[in-house]
Amino acid sequence: MNARILRAALPLALGLALAACGEKPQTLGQGSRQDTPAFDGPASPFTAAGWKPGDRTSWEQQIHTRQQQGQNEYNKVY
Template sequence: MKRALTTSAALIATALLLPGCGERSQAEAARLKKADAKASSGAPAEAKVYTASGWTQGDDASWQNQIRGRTQGQNEYSRITATHTSATESAPLAAAPASAPVAKAP
């Protein structure tokens, strides 16, 4: 029983440690990567259908404005505030009542 346990432990250790020996060098992968272009440089000419209006290819300022607008569209706080503001402009909220002192339980 003890021999079987020792053999099983040795096989498990070998199975866990052996894959590390076959790891490829990461320096090779770095050599194969190509340099990235700036995000504001845009999509290829055939992808113009998918670009947003108001954005000029290669213009960093228009790129930042597009990203800022998209981010604000995903911001729940600004979306709720805008909805709440437009709903309450026609009917203002009544003043909150003064809070009464809370009685302690016996």
């Protein structure tokens, strides 16, 4: 009986080991940089109105406004 279980478990273990070898590397992709500050982000149609890329003060103002309008529980109306 033990030999029968071993014969059934061996292909299963081999299949799991080979499946782990097929994992693709998780990279950020080309053009992604981690050494730039957050306020130097790209200008795109999805950025908030009033924010200018590269301007730290406008970025901080946008973050402050977003926190007050959407993430502050005291300002929410129930």
